[in-house]
Amino acid sequence: MHVVCTAGHVxxxxxxxxxxxTGMEPDRFAEERRRGMTIDLGFAWxxxxxxxxxxxxxxxxxxxxxxxxxxxxxPVPAAxxxxxxxxxxxxxxxxxxxxxxxxxxSRGLLVVTRSDLLDPELAxxxxxxxxAARGWDWPAVxxxxxxxxxxxxxxxxxxxxxxxxxxxxxGADVRFWVDRAFTVRGSGTVVTGTLPAGTLRTGDELELDTxxxxxxxxxxxxxxxxxxxxxxxxxxxxxxxxxxxxRDRVRRGDVLLSGRWLRAGEIDVRLGGLRGEPAATDLPTExxxxxxxxAVPVRVRPLGxxxxxxxxxxxxxxxxxxxxxxxxxxxxxxxxxxxxVTVLDVAPxxxxxxxxxxRRADDLADATGTPDATAELTRRGAVRADDLRAxxxxxxxxxxxxxRVPGGAGWLLDPDRAGAAARDLAAAVAAHDRTDPxxxxxxxxxxRRAxxxxxxxxxxxxxxxxxxxxxxxxVVDGGxxxxxxxxxxxxxxxxxxxxxxxxxxxxxxxxxxxxxLAALGLGxxxxxxxxxxxxxxxxxxxxxxxxxxxxxxxDRAVAxxxxxxxEFTLSAARQALATTRRVAVPLLxxxxxxxxxxxxxxxxxxxxxx
Numbered sequence: 170m171h172v173v174c175t176a177g178h179v180x181x182x183x184x185x186x187x188x189x190x191t192g193m194e195p196d197r198f199a200e201e202r203r204r205g206m207t208i209d210l211g212f213a214w215x216x217x218x219x220x221x222x223x224x225x226x227x228x229x230x231x232x233x234x235x236x237x238x239x240x241x242x243x244p245v246p247a248a249x250x251x252x253x254x255x256x257x258x259x260x261x262x263x264x265x266x267x268x269x270x271x272x273x274x275s276r277g278l279l280v281v282t283r284s285d286l287l288d289p290e291l292a293x294x295x296x297x298x299x300x301a302a303r304g305w306d307w308p309a310v311x312x313x314x315x316x317x318x319x320x321x322x323x324x325x326x327x328x329x330x331x332x333x334x335x336x337x338x339x340g341a342d343v344r345f346w347v348d349r350a351f352t353v354r355g356s357g358t359v360v361t362g363t364l365p366a367g368t369l370r371t372g373d374e375l376e377l378d379t380x381x382x383x384x385x386x387x388x389x390x391x392x393x394x395x396x397x398x399x400x401x402x403x404x405x406x407x408x409x410x411x412x413x414x415x416r417d418r419v420r421r422g423d424v425l426l427s428g429r430w431l432r433a434g435e436i437d438v439r440l441g442g443l444r445g446e447p448a449a450t451d452l453p454t455e456x457x458x459x460x461x462x463x464a465v466p467v468r469v470r471p472l473g474x475x476x477x478x479x480x481x482x483x484x485x486x487x488x489x490x491x492x493x494x495x496x497x498x499x500x501x502x503x504x505x506x507x508x509x510v511t512v513l514d515v516a517p518x519x520x521x522x523x524x525x526x527x528r529r530a531d532d533l534a535d536a537t538g539t540p541d542a543t544a545e546l547t548r549r550g551a552v553r554a555d556d557l558r559a560x561x562x563x564x565x566x567x568x569x570x571x572x573r574v575p576g577g578a579g580w581l582l583d584p585d586r587a588g589a590a591a592r593d594l595a596a597a598v599a600a601h602d603r604t605d606p607x608x609x610x611x612x613x614x615x616x617r618r619a620x621x622x623x624x625x626x627x628x629x630x631x632x633x634x635x636x637x638x639x640x641x642x643x644v645v646d647g648g649x650x651x652x653x654x655x656x657x658x659x660x661x662x663x664x665x666x667x668x669x670x671x672x673x674x675x676x677x678x679x680x681x682x683x684x685x686l687a688a689l690g691l692g693x694x695x696x697x698x699x700x701x702x703x704x705x706x707x708x709x710x711x712x713x714x715x716x717x718x719x720x721x722x723x724d725r726a727v728a729x730x731x732x733x734x735x736e737f738t739l740s741a742a743r744q745a746l747a748t749t750r751r752v753a754v755p756l757l758x759x760x761x762x763x764x765x766x767x768x769x770x771x772x773x774x775x776x777x778x779x
Contacts, residue, residue: 170214170393170405171331172363173277174226176269177251178259182282182314184211186251187225189314190323191215212361212406214394217328222394224406225249226363244346244363244461246334246404248277249327252296254289254311263299264506270303271443271509272459273495276334277307278326285313302444337403342428343367343375344489345409346461350419356390358411360419362462367427369401369409376426377414380486386425387412422463424489429559432487437517437533438496438510440478446508449480453500456507460488460496467498470520473530480510481517481526490515491561492545493538511538515560542570550586551623553579575634578626582634590620591635594628595643598650606659607698610651647701658702665689666704673719678726678748678756683714708755716752726756727765727776736773 175183188194193213211227226245248269252262269277279296281289289311300307310326312319349361373388390410391398401407409425440446449471458467465486472479490496494512499505513536520526532548540562546552554576557567575582594611597619602609613625620631629645642653658666668689669681681689691699696717699705706723708716719725729745730737737745743753757774760766766774 170402171221171223171247171334172226172245172404172406173223173247173249173327173331174245174274175228175251176248176265176277178253178256178261178265181251181253181256181259181262183249183251184227185314186249186280186282186312187211187213187227189317189320191225214406217324217331219328219332221328221331223327223331224394226406244365245274246276246365247330248274249280250277250296250300250307251280251282252292254281254283254292255287257292258295258299262296266299266303267443267506268497271495271497271506273509275305276330277305278323278330279307279309280323281309281311283313283315284311284318285316334404338366339368339402341366341403342430343369343426344430344461345369345375345407345425346463347419347423347425348421348462350416350421350423352416353410356410358414358416358419359408360411360423360425361406361408362425364401364403364405364407366403368403369407369425371399373427377411377419377423378426378430378432378489379418379420379423381418384414384418386414422461422465424461424463426489429555430489430491431515431556431559433484433490433515434487435481435483435517436490436512437472437479437481437514437529438512439533439536439538440480440498440508440510443506443509449478452480452498452507456498457501458482458484458496458510459499460490460494463488464499469498470526472526472533477530477534479513479530479533481520481529482510491559492540493561513538516556540566542566546570546574546581546583547585549583550621551580551582551627554581555579557581575630577630578624580624580627580630582627582630584634587631587634590622590627590631591643594620594631594650598643598652602652607662607694609698609701610646610649612649613645616650658698661690662695662698665691665695666699669717670704670719676747677719677722678746678752680708680716680718680748680752681714686714686717708752708759716755718752718756722756723760723763723765726760730766730774730776736769736771736775738773742774 175187177183191213212224213227214222214224216222252258279300281293281296293309293311297309308326310319310323312323345364346362347360351359353359369388369391371388371391375386375388377384377386388409389412391401392408393401393405440449452469454469456467456469458465465484465488467482467484470481472481490512492512492515496510496512497506498508498510500507513533520529540560542557542562545557545560545562554567554571558564571581574584575587594616598611601611611619613628616628617625620628622628622631628650632643632645643650644653696705696707696715700707703720706718706720708718726746730742733741733745739753739757742757743750746753757766761768765777767777769775
């Protein structure tokens with residue numbers, strides 16, 4: 170199936186032309202037929218002479234319904250542009266052409282209708298000039314729905330048009346913009362739209378992205394061209410019978426998704442694709458963004474000089490957008506299309522500091538809207554591989570990048586950024602150790618901030634990636650980043666430890682009392698520093714006075730306790746260790762916590778495994 174939308178001024182015969190081509194009534198409502206004008210989207214289809222099927226999205230031409238026209242044309246790859254011979258190019262002809270140009274619909278046919286009422290050449294010549302000014306050299310066909318003149322030529326031209334359209338990607342992630350939602354008795358909620366890429370299957374579980382938040386829904390049934398199907402392939406007009414959502418939760422502009430998508434609340438875009446569009450600084454502050462079938466209010470912030478055409482948009486509702494998407498900025502008050510935009514970034518950095526907008530414009534100066542894995546990593550410094558895919562970068566490109574750059578925990582890291590982060594980290598650790606030598610090294614969270622990294626999991630990646638080009642003596646140990654050489658203890662603390670070591674070597678369980686620790690100048694911070702350096706074992710950290718022993722105290726205690734009876738008492742242990750209850754009680758408790766002793770039924774102790 171191929172899908173084409175109509176476009177053109179109100180009452181120029183778009184719906185009549187579709188009716189003549191298909192034998193179907195595209196105007197769905199009695200009000201539309203009574204008024205003789207389309208006020209909502211209509212659908213019909215026909216089989217071309219060569220056997221291809223083409224479905225038409227018939228859009229309203231009245232200026233009040235341009236938003237509806239954009240909802241129908243947004244996901245469609247080609248247009249049937251209609252101009253009446255007896256009226257020629259009109260104001261809504263221009264706005265529809267602007268809308269198509271802005272959203273990037275560059276393929277189509279010019280159809281001059283009512284050729285039985287007036288020579289179509291004059292109207293056709295004017296219309297061709299208007300289209301050519303937009304860069305479109307479209308074939309033109311003059312027809313009369315009344316006499317049937319030109320209809321066969323139009324069918325042939327349609328066949329040539331759809332035959333030249335690019336092949337859609339049936340394996341892509343689904344993004345199915347809803348343009349109608351209704352209830353069918355006995356079936357429940359049904360939505361319709363154009364499937365531009367990806368494949369829908371009966372039984373699929375999809376995410377329905379609404380203005381009120383995402384919902385998980387099931388595909389109960391599918392219909393294309395009025396017939397049930399098990400699978401729908403792009404490009405196609407599809408009706409989807411949904412399971413798991415009531416009708417009042419779905420409306421035009423909602424979207425069915427498969428795969429991974431980022432919900433963009435802010436996007437950076439480049440203006441372009443429309444003749445005479447204003448400079449970025451001349452845009453109104455508040456506009457409407459049309460993307461797919463949705464219309465969302467946005468706040469506009471120019472980035473950098475006007476000639477760059479770079480703008481940040483803050484969306485009233487986050488949307489599942491990707492790099493390279495085309496959309497339209499429209500002034501709802503003035504009822505006119507102001508500009509087309511190409512999405513450059515769906516997860517841009519915050520602009521908090523003076524000059525940040527100008528710097529951001531410099532970053533995006535060469536961005537074209539073509540997804541580029543290397544460029545995204547360079548701009549961001551670090552990015553999750555899954556996020557690159559969600560931004561619209563093909564999986565093979567993401568995999569290729571991951572094979573070339575450092576990474577870990579799902580992150581990819583720009584090599585230049587890794588080197589700079591390692592240098593920043595080394596400087597931060599050194600500065601910290603100079604300021605507080607009793608507490609060497611930085612906790613991982615502080616190290617992440619010092620290196621300007623988005624995730625603590627990247628700290629070891631940075632250190633590993635920079636071994637050959639940056640600081641080599643930093644290690645991650647015990648949740649801290651520290652110097653592998655230890656950084657050195659203050660002389661006074663080292664001297665105190667030497668004295669304590671000499672005393673405990675002869676009597677290993679005669680832990681110094683509070684007076685002795687004070688005399689040595691060893692307070693809680695000094696003792697903690699010695700423990701981190703592996704010089705002491707703190708049996709009762711945080712108590713006063715602390716019980717501190719040499720690092721091998723546990724092994725020595727077990728060796729002495731092994732000489733006692735299989736079951737021994739606290740008193741026997743105290744005597745074997747030649748110490749006091751102040752030391753023996755917490756030491757036995759520590760041995761039990763570490764699984765080296767167990768309590769017996771009678772309240773005694775024994776070594777595990779004895």
